Amino acid sequence: MMRILILNGPNLNMLGRREPDIYGHQTLADIEALCRDTAIRLGQEVDFRQSNHEGELVTWIQQAVEGIDGVIINAAAYTHTSVAIHDALKLLSVPVIEVHLSNPKEREAFRHISYIEPLAAALFAGEGARGYVKALEFLSTSQNP
Numbered sequence: 001m002m003r004i005l006i007l008n009g010p011n012l013n014m015l016g017r018r019e020p021d022i023y024g025h026q027t028l029a030d031i032e033a034l035c036r037d038t039a040i041r042l043g044q045e046v047d048f049r050q051s052n053h054e055g056e057l058v059t060w061i062q063q064a065v066e067g068i069d070g071v072i073i074n075a076a077a078y079t080h081t082s083v084a085i086h087d088a089l090k091l092l093s094v095p096v097i098e099v100h101l102s103n104p105k106e107r108e109a110f111r112h113i114s115y116i117e118p119l120a121a122a123l124f125a126g127e128g129a130r131g132y133v134k135a136l137e138f139l140s141t142s143q144n145p
């Protein structure tokens, strides 16, 4: 069974009450439930996590060097700032998929740079929680082409 780590960065724990005009009304728990349903359908096992701390995300990525078959990451604001997360992701030999609920490229200029994108096998942005589903489907297809 394919084991997938899904990482969520800062402020995503506030989904539902955070700028609903941009991020919608779904909570992170709703997105986790959607990911778990999708993973069951696709025969995957998911480990779904969120942290507001850059170093904790780095540690979780380092731990994924062993025993994980793919990483889906919505690094939130750290997407646009974190060389540390970029460097940690470089340790991985498994596919990394970048996800965003909104499309940062259509927002403020400071969101246009992504330190994840150069390392990502695929990017899903601007489709809300559906992006997580597409990322799981992408990993499932990449394992069984």
Ligand code: DQA
Pocket (backbone or CB within 6 Å): 010, 011, 012, 074, 075, 076, 077, 078, 079, 099, 100, 101, 102, 103, 104, 111
């Ligand atoms: C986000 C986009 C980022 O620019 C922002 O900092 C977030 C959420 C998204 O999912 O649309 O926190 O990653």
